[in-house]
Amino acid sequence: MKEHTITTPLSDEAVAAMRAGDRVLLSGVIYTARDAAHRRMIERLDCGEHLPIPVAGQVIYYVGPTPTPPGRVIGSAGPTTSYRMDAYAPRLLELGIKATIGKGPRSAAMIDAMRKHRAVYLAAIGGAGALLAGCVRECEIVAYPDLGPEAVRRLVVQLFPAIVANDIYGGNIYVR
Amino acid sequence: MRNIPFETIAEAVAQAAVDAAHLLPHDVLHALEQARERERAPLAKDILGQLIENARIARESHMPLCQDTGLAVFFVRLGSRVQVQGGSLADALNEGVRRGYSRGCLRRSVLGDPLHQVNTGDNTPAIIHFEPVDGDELAIDFMAKGGGCENMSRIAMLTPADGRRGVIDFVVEAVRKADGNPCPPIIVGVGIGGTFELAAIIAKKTLLRRLDEHHADPHLAALEHEILAEVNALGIGPQGLGGDTTALGVHVETAPCHIASLPVAVNIECHSHRTRRITL
Numbered sequence: 001m002k003e004h005t006i007t008t009p010l011s012d013e014a015v016a017a018m019r020a021g022d023r024v025l026l027s028g029v030i031y032t033a034r035d036a037a038h039r040r041m042i043e044r045l046d047c048g049e050h051l052p053i054p055v056a057g058q059v060i061y062y063v064g065p066t067p068t069p070p071g072r073v074i075g076s077a078g079p080t081t082s083y084r085m086d087a088y089a090p091r092l093l094e095l096g097i098k099a100t101i102g103k104g105p106r107s108a109a110m111i112d113a114m115r116k117h118r119a120v121y122l123a124a125i126g127g128a129g130a131l132l133a134g135c136v137r138e139c140e141i142v143a144y145p146d147l148g149p150e151a152v153r154r155l156v157v158q159l160f161p162a163i164v165a166n167d168i169y170g171g172n173i174y175v176r
Numbered sequence: 177m178r179n180i181p182f183e184t185i186a187e188a189v190a191q192a193a194v195d196a197a198h199l200l201p202h203d204v205l206h207a208l209e210q211a212r213e214r215e216r217a218p219l220a221k222d223i224l225g226q227l228i229e230n231a232r233i234a235r236e237s238h239m240p241l242c243q244d245t246g247l248a249v250f251f252v253r254l255g256s257r258v259q260v261q262g263g264s265l266a267d268a269l270n271e272g273v274r275r276g277y278s279r280g281c282l283r284r285s286v287l288g289d290p291l292h293q294v295n296t297g298d299n300t301p302a303i304i305h306f307e308p309v310d311g312d313e314l315a316i317d318f319m320a321k322g323g324g325c326e327n328m329s330r331i332a333m334l335t336p337a338d339g340r341r342g343v344i345d346f347v348v349e350a351v352r353k354a355d356g357n358p359c360p361p362i363i364v365g366v367g368i369g370g371t372f373e374l375a376a377i378i379a380k381k382t383l384l385r386r387l388d389e390h391h392a393d394p395h396l397a398a399l400e401h402e403i404l405a406e407v408n409a410l411g412i413g414p415q416g417l418g419g420d421t422t423a424l425g426v427h428v429e430t431a432p433c434h435i436a437s438l439p440v441a442v443n444i445e446c447h448s449h450r451t452r453r454i455t456l
Binding site (some may be wrong): 075 | 179219223226227229231232233234237238239240241242243244245281282283284285294295297324327355356357358366381411415416417418445448
């Protein structure tokens with residue numbers, strides 16, 4: 001088991017070096033999206049529009065934070081359950097997203113898509129929202145502000161801890 | 177009659193909502209600490225340590241334990257000689273939720289219409305279960321119930337022939353299917369008997385019991401131990417990443433039921449088990 005200290009956007013080499021079970025400390029820009037934002041992004045793509053975020057080598061974090069308290073960068077910000085995004089996520093990998101962050105196992109179709117598009121899935125600790133909020137240095141809403149907690153945010157994180165759950169070789173930490 | 181002002185209830189509920197979001201109950205923290213001691217898998221041990229650290233950060237820096245600050249669920253025991261002054265009890269509870277979630281910067285996670293996806297903006301309406309009782313006391317149990325674990329809950333209408341073993345198998349299978357999704361280590365609420373809806377309600381209500389309290393009926397306490405042992409033998413572990421600690425506890429409650437029925441409901445709760453009791 002290795003520990004990777006990685007900066008976003010992710011290079012193909014960085015992704016290829018990750019194996020299921022490895023620990024990752026992620027720094028740099030990541031984008032947030034959960035159920036409603038995914039549905040809207042896919043609807044917009046279907047209409048021939050572009051995504052509101054860059055995609056090449058980027059990372060999407062499945063989180064809907066609590067409202068930011070006065071004087072703080074962000075509210076509580078742990079991962080939400082990932083399988084709900086499985087209906088949408090392969091499409092985003094196809095466009096160049098290289099990693100998703102959430103909690104819980106993924107569908108067979110998503111795992112296939114990760115192998116095909118050489119992307120990884122990182123598990124963050126669900127229910128550790130107070131701890132993970134401490135890794136967020138900047139937070140800004142960049143799309144769909146009407147979705148409130150589900151708006152797309154651009155975060156700058158520093159040494160955000162996660163575990164490689166699915167690698168590009170078919171490795172899957174949830175298989176026991 | 178004993179009069180309790182609307183404001184008293186609303187303010188007590190608001191405070192309970194804020195406290196629940198930030199202060200992990202002692203019995204849950206203690207159970208996490210004990211699990212960390214016992215846990216044999218290094219990654220699982222490490223995750224349990226981070227959950228304990230998360231609880232410390234939440235408490236000391238006033239940051240919610242989890243971003244999913246839940247749906248507000250109430251179990252209310254309303255004494256026969258209690259009268260709410262200045263409004264209805266349901267309105268007072270909802271007003272308390274409205275104030276608490278706003279004041280505490282807690283996430284509003286309620287869709288007014290489940291198919292139209294419009295957030296009500298104030299985390300109301302709450303889910304309220306009323307129980308009329310004798311006396312002049314108002315006891316309110318508040319639970320902030322997260323969506324990820326609620327989604328993994330299951331109900332089955334078993335037959336009497338399925339019996340005790342059938343109940344255990346259904347509960348263990350529900351936990352196995354839930355896997356890492358509900359934020360293990362989980363707490364499992366099991367409702368046996370009643371009707372379709374009552375089984376689910378008592379499964380949720382039994383989650384209010386402290387983790388170090390077992391059922392008063394020794395047969396049901398034994399059932400709780402047996403299910404807990406089988407659930408933890410699944411090896412799902414904290415966050416589904418493997419280990420000995422899949423559940424921190426199992427609570428079972430029963431209700432009389434029809435001679436043709438054996439309803440079983442499994443309500444799954446995450447480790448961020450946020451409850452508060454208000455007695456007025």
